[in-house]
Amino acid sequence: MSESNPIKSAVEKVVDTVAHHGHPEKAEIPGVPNSEPPSLEEPVEPREPLAPKPDQTGPDTFSPTGQPTGASQDAVAQGGAFLTSAQGVRLPDTDHSLKAGPRGPVLLQDFHLREKIMHFDHERIPERVVHARGSAAHGVFRSYGTAANITKAAFLAEGVETPVFVRFSTVLGSRGSADTVRDTRGFATKFYTTEGVYDLVGNNIPVFFIQDGIKFPDVIHAGKPHPDREIPQAQSAHDTFWDFVSLHTEATHHTMWNMSDRGIPRSFRMMEGFGVHTFRLVNAEGATTLVKFHWKPKLGVHSLTWEEAQLINGVDPDYHRRDLADAIEAGAYPQWELGIQTFPDTPEQMFEGIDLLDPTKIVPEELAPVQPIGLLELNRNPSNFFAETEQVAFHAGHLVPGIDVTDDPLLAARLFSYLDTQLTRLGGPNFPQIPINRPHAPVNDMLRDGFHQDAVHRGVAPYRPNSLDGGCPFQAGAAQGGYVEVPLEVSGRKVREAPASYADHFSQPRLFWRSMSPVEKEHIIDAYTFELGKCYEQAVKERQLRVLANIDPVLCREVAQGLGLPAPEPSEPLAEPAPSPALSQVGREWPTAGRIIGIVADDSCDLGVVGAVREAVLAAGMVPLIVAPKGGMLGTMPVQRTFLTARSVEFDALLLAGAPAPGKDAFGARDAKAGNLLPDGSVDPRVVLMVMEVYRHAKAIGGWGTAARVLTQAGVPEQAPGVVVGEDGEQVLRETIRLLAAHRVWERFPPAA
Numbered sequence: 001m002s003e004s005n006p007i008k009s010a011v012e013k014v015v016d017t018v019a020h021h022g023h024p025e026k027a028e029i030p031g032v033p034n035s036e037p038p039s040l041e042e043p044v045e046p047r048e049p050l051a052p053k054p055d056q057t058g059p060d061t062f063s064p065t066g067q068p069t070g071a072s073q074d075a076v077a078q079g080g081a082f083l084t085s086a087q088g089v090r091l092p093d094t095d096h097s098l099k100a101g102p103r104g105p106v107l108l109q110d111f112h113l114r115e116k117i118m119h120f121d122h123e124r125i126p127e128r129v130v131h132a133r134g135s136a137a138h139g140v141f142r143s144y145g146t147a148a149n150i151t152k153a154a155f156l157a158e159g160v161e162t163p164v165f166v167r168f169s170t171v172l173g174s175r176g177s178a179d180t181v182r183d184t185r186g187f188a189t190k191f192y193t194t195e196g197v198y199d200l201v202g203n204n205i206p207v208f209f210i211q212d213g214i215k216f217p218d219v220i221h222a223g224k225p226h227p228d229r230e231i232p233q234a235q236s237a238h239d240t241f242w243d244f245v246s247l248h249t250e251a252t253h254h255t256m257w258n259m260s261d262r263g264i265p266r267s268f269r270m271m272e273g274f275g276v277h278t279f280r281l282v283n284a285e286g287a288t289t290l291v292k293f294h295w296k297p298k299l300g301v302h303s304l305t306w307e308e309a310q311l312i313n314g315v316d317p318d319y320h321r322r323d324l325a326d327a328i329e330a331g332a333y334p335q336w337e338l339g340i341q342t343f344p345d346t347p348e349q350m351f352e353g354i355d356l357l358d359p360t361k362i363v364p365e366e367l368a369p370v371q372p373i374g375l376l377e378l379n380r381n382p383s384n385f386f387a388e389t390e391q392v393a394f395h396a397g398h399l400v401p402g403i404d405v406t407d408d409p410l411l412a413a414r415l416f417s418y419l420d421t422q423l424t425r426l427g428g429p430n431f432p433q434i435p436i437n438r439p440h441a442p443v444n445d446m447l448r449d450g451f452h453q454d455a456v457h458r459g460v461a462p463y464r465p466n467s468l469d470g471g472c473p474f475q476a477g478a479a480q481g482g483y484v485e486v487p488l489e490v491s492g493r494k495v496r497e498a499p500a501s502y503a504d505h506f507s508q509p510r511l512f513w514r515s516m517s518p519v520e521k522e523h524i525i526d527a528y529t530f531e532l533g534k535c536y537e538q539a540v541k542e543r544q545l546r547v548l549a550n551i552d553p554v555l556c557r558e559v560a561q562g563l564g565l566p567a568p569e570p571s572e573p574l575a576e577p578a579p580s581p582a583l584s585q586v587g588r589e590w591p592t593a594g595r596i597i598g599i600v601a602d603d604s605c606d607l608g609v610v611g612a613v614r615e616a617v618l619a620a621g622m623v624p625l626i627v628a629p630k631g632g633m634l635g636t637m638p639v640q641r642t643f644l645t646a647r648s649v650e651f652d653a654l655l656l657a658g659a660p661a662p663g664k665d666a667f668g669a670r671d672a673k674a675g676n677l678l679p680d681g682s683v684d685p686r687v688v689l690m691v692m693e694v695y696r697h698a699k700a701i702g703g704w705g706t707a708a709r710v711l712t713q714a715g716v717p718e719q720a721p722g723v724v725v726g727e728d729g730e731q732v733l734r735e736t737i738r739l740l741a742a743h744r745v746w747e748r749f750p751p752a753a
């Protein structure tokens, strides 16, 4: 993030624009729909299309064969002031079909009607078979050069800057599903390197459900909605999921992570990412090192509470998508450090007894520290969701010299699956030529023709050997930058078997459980109890309890109690792994940049203080949202949320500038969250609800002026942890920010069982 208060200057820019165009209601927060505010009346004067907003760009302009075109991005956007057909013919009317008289039949001759409807009929393409719901951003990766001794990959040399495109996703839901469901998140990065495209297609969970890719259709069929009723959408809390994972116990470790707070991230900006598999790095001398990739967010790893997540799914189903785009628009560019754990490339491919080819196992950071090798920053929003975020095609097999795969059988299936699925999803074999997928390195393949061929190839000899095209293209050995696989010996019987080490399904889930703080353990118990509680079949619940018994007796007992079932005994001895403190999210302090602070105020408050606090929030690199009884302006400040539109879950912390009386619309028939009973001297009941929720979700609450009255009506003790009441608004804010650095007021959650 830049040093000079990026959010403040971005907001000021918006305020200037708004002041210029006279639309105060659009001021202040990222998220306005376009680069210019609209006029009240429909514009009639022909003009060129509006420029994109300053935070938005399309893909860099490379030709379908990877040559920089030097063209401005305008060259691929629509141009000209007038409506045209797809052939560039200007059109006088797109509102009426061509008819034989105003009441006559429509004429087949109407080429515009046919073209418009034909194109509309084909606007949807198949969604991704998994990870359908996602959001993405452009950015840059700057290499520290610290991996240059173990890999010859050019983009990992010291100081090299590589453009990237990153897409975050959920796994189970459809394209239109909500963001904050309990699920694994995808974290896929496309590096446009000078040696061709490299994709690191990872998740926010370091292990996977299955050890062999041949089981992928099984786990996904179990997790997706039931095939008869197609419910439930985007969640694992149903019988088929738990039926599968309780039988297929190698899924236990991944499932444990899903049931932890990692399954409900606060923001894409606050998630770790993992390459999951072990990869093999190769240096210029041909020496190899085994590595696991990690993305470490600068803002720390933070999660929602389960109740928040569920409320947000209704209040703002685009919560994560909006959060990422708004942060980038406001200049609070999210950053992650790329790190690697390194292991000697021995024939056993084991490290400290952990099988490096088993994707259900981690190597604790305490055994192999994560060494930083570069910094990722996301700093541009896409200018068109479909063209970029939807059409991007990641592939675990997009490798560059210096990075090779291992024999992990999960990875092997992925190396086939991505290209295969994209053939259908993107309508033919030429999807590498879609602008967002184009390499930034020259492409000279001998692939020809096919649906949507964008390149205009020259020559007559797309075959090898040839003499008619002068022998071109020529093969490149390692010395010329060719990708040469590591020449490892391979031998063995042909079998359908897993190695013996893959049979340990419980020691690492137990390691994870033992690494959690008491409050995180409570959340895990709650999540298992919720998910299994939503299953219909007792047998499925009982079977999963047997799995939990093999992880930990307390976990099993507590979940069994919630389900009203007896807790079974373990079927095998419990391992005693050393905890890995690095796995816990609790107990440290993190930057608060980009956090959302709600400031509740009305005309009865000292608006001078409210203004000063709002400025101080901006100065701290956070986003202040003024919450007032009605829209428009509060003094000189634009109101972003009203008591009707606001809900506590939007805010990371809440400030109360006083005790607002009930707004004019504060009666149940208008706004059900107001309730009906408003005794004299009441605070607006929606503000009271907001405070109750913020308190329950263990977020910081600050107040000055008459704010104590709100706390009283919400039943929140003034002395409770994480509640700051004072005379001086700015001092209250400073205290609140200090609390926010720990993400939540953890001690406010009830003590562990």
Ligand code: HEM
Binding pocket: 127, 128, 129, 130, 131, 134, 167, 168, 169, 185, 186, 187, 188, 201, 202, 203, 208, 212, 213, 214, 216, 275, 276, 277, 359, 392, 393, 394, 410, 413, 414, 417, 418, 421, 422, 425
């Ligand atoms: C370590 C295990 C895995 C990880 C980390 C992973 C990660 C991902 C991610 C992040 C995406 C979304 C990419 C995007 O944003 O467009 C994705 C999509 C996909 N994955 Fe995986 N995946 C894993 C295992 C598998 C396996 C075993 C298979 C199949 C055998 C598979 C097949 C697919 C398919 C078909 C897509 C959709 C791709 C598209 O339509 O472009 N994945 N995966």
